[in-house]
Amino acid sequence: MRTAFGERFDVPIGYLNTASIGIPAAGVADAVAGAVAQWRVGESRPPQYDEDVATARAGWARLVGVEPDRVASGASVSQLVGLIAASVPDGTRVLTVDNEFTSVTFPFAAQDKRGVTVTEVSADRILDAAEDHDLVAVSVVQSADGAIADLAALRRCGRPVLFDVTQAAGWLPMALDWADYVVGGSYKWLFAPRGAAWLAVREDAPVPVPHVANWYGGEERWDSVYGLPLRLAPGIRGLDLSPVWFAQVGAAVSTPWLANLDLAAVRDHCAGLADTVRAEMGLPATGSAIVSLDLTPDQAARLASSGVVSSLRAGRTRLSFHLYNTGDDVDRVLGALATR
Numbered sequence: 001m002r003t004a005f006g007e008r009f010d011v012p013i014g015y016l017n018t019a020s021i022g023i024p025a026a027g028v029a030d031a032v033a034g035a036v037a038q039w040r041v042g043e044s045r046p047p048q049y050d051e052d053v054a055t056a057r058a059g060w061a062r063l064v065g066v067e068p069d070r071v072a073s074g075a076s077v078s079q080l081v082g083l084i085a086a087s088v089p090d091g092t093r094v095l096t097v098d099n100e101f102t103s104v105t106f107p108f109a110a111q112d113k114r115g116v117t118v119t120e121v122s123a124d125r126i127l128d129a130a131e132d133h134d135l136v137a138v139s140v141v142q143s144a145d146g147a148i149a150d151l152a153a154l155r156r157c158g159r160p161v162l163f164d165v166t167q168a169a170g171w172l173p174m175a176l177d178w179a180d181y182v183v184g185g186s187y188k189w190l191f192a193p194r195g196a197a198w199l200a201v202r203e204d205a206p207v208p209v210p211h212v213a214n215w216y217g218g219e220e221r222w223d224s225v226y227g228l229p230l231r232l233a234p235g236i237r238g239l240d241l242s243p244v245w246f247a248q249v250g251a252a253v254s255t256p257w258l259a260n261l262d263l264a265a266v267r268d269h270c271a272g273l274a275d276t277v278r279a280e281m282g283l284p285a286t287g288s289a290i291v292s293l294d295l296t297p298d299q300a301a302r303l304a305s306s307g308v309v310s311s312l313r314a315g316r317t318r319l320s321f322h323l324y325n326t327g328d329d330v331d332r333v334l335g336a337l338a339t340r
Contacts, residue, residue: 002324005261009324014307014332019143019167019290019320024191028253032193035249047222049245052252056186056196059255063190063263064165064182065175066200072239073198073248077166078103080183080199081137082110083208083239084162088135091115095133095159097123099314101143104164108137123147130157140174141167144314146274146290148172155179160205171270171289171322173263180205186247189322191254195247201236208239216242266323273321276330281337291319299337306336 002009008026015023024032038044053073061068074080085107088094094108098120108118118137121129127150130136140149140163148168154161155178162181168174170189176182179202186196201207210217210232217240218224219233232238258266270289277291278284295303295317303310303317308329311318319333 002326004324005266007257011324012307012309013328015309016319016321016325016329016333017309017311018188018322019146019318020188020311021194022170022188022191022322023324024193024250025254025257027257028191028250031253032246032250035246044245046245049243049248050221052245052248053240053243056192056248056251056255057198059251059257059259060169060184060190060198061200062259063169063174063255064184064200066177066182070203070236071198071200072236072241073196073243074239074241075195075244075247076103076197077164077183077185078107079212079241080197081162081164082107083199083211084181085111085116086211087206087208088116092117092135093133094118095126095129095136096120097126097138097142099142099144100137101139101164101166104137104139104162123149127153127157130154130159133159135160135162135180137162137164139164139167140176141165141172141288141290143167143290144318145292145316146286146288146318146320148286148288151176167290170258171263171266173267176200177202186251186254190251190258192250193244193247195244196251199236199239207236210239212241213238214240214242216240261323269323270321270325273325273327273330274319276327277319277333280334289321291321293317293319295337302338303333303336306332308332308336 165184182200186192187194275285
């Protein structure tokens with residue numbers, strides 16, 4: 001049991017895999033367990049989860065610096081990016097960075113029969129290439145190596161921008177109300193179960209076509225269950241997907257809690273631990289909570305046998321430090337790699 005920023009976590013020493021799946025705070029886990037217990041004995045009623053959806057939506061909106069009424073609630077990043085990809089005009093030219101996470105790029109690549117193209121360039125070329133494209137779609141923090149996008153430069157690039165904040169929201173302070181589209185998932189740095197995601201649409205950006213229109217996006221949800229005509233809620237809420245209930249229960253606890261923290265302090269804590277590992281490994285500081293290491297097979301084996309939980313991404317070992325990690329985790333890594 002650890003305590004971090006006022007919450008309790010049952011996280012073991014050496015768990016450095018938040019970038020794959022986060023460990024919930026005790027309060028989040030208890031809320032989800034309570035919801036499952038109600039379901040098990042027939043005490044659940046579908047309308048009771050509407051409040052969780054609204055609370056999670058508002059919490060996520062605060063984490064990325066947008067207004068809640070500009071946010072649609074969905075189930076996965078690819079589902080929400082898919083709405084945008086299916087709505088862009090024929091022939092849209094999309095620009096992204098090399099090796100971007102495919103939930104950002106595949107939905108656009110799947111529109112190739114409409115002439116939609118996706119071009120990958122290195123991160124240092126993206127600003128120069130932006131002027132020849134119609135949309136820039138990138139992660140704020142790269143999944144593979146933790147590289148942080150130059151948000152200020154992208155704001156000045158003069159092109160519509162789509163950001164995936166899945167590897168950033170929860171540890172990196174952000175104010176992205178200027179971005180055309182912002183998407184993010186629940187199950188990594190936000191401590192909630194997999195199955196909740198959100199899409200923010202800037203007020204003057206084109207609203208995606210509701211290709212997955214359903215009763216939950218109805219103007220009056222519980223009066224939109226049967227029969228035509230189509231009667232979606234106006235604006236962004238008309239894009240809502242019928243919720244994955246238990247994911248929303250968890251997110252309704254975790255996102256407001258995170259949004260109320262000093263995220264600059266959270267960033268300094270997470271990135272400080274990660275930069276300590278980088279420094280001991282002879283690598284420059286990056287200010288990111290994600291560390292990508294090129295380890296020998298022997299080093300990787302020693303790391304795993306020491307109890308460090310990591311992941312392999314793009315052929316390298318990925319470590320990710322969240323607010324529940326401490327110097328003990330750093331010591332476990334460096335001891336296994338014999339740098340101390």
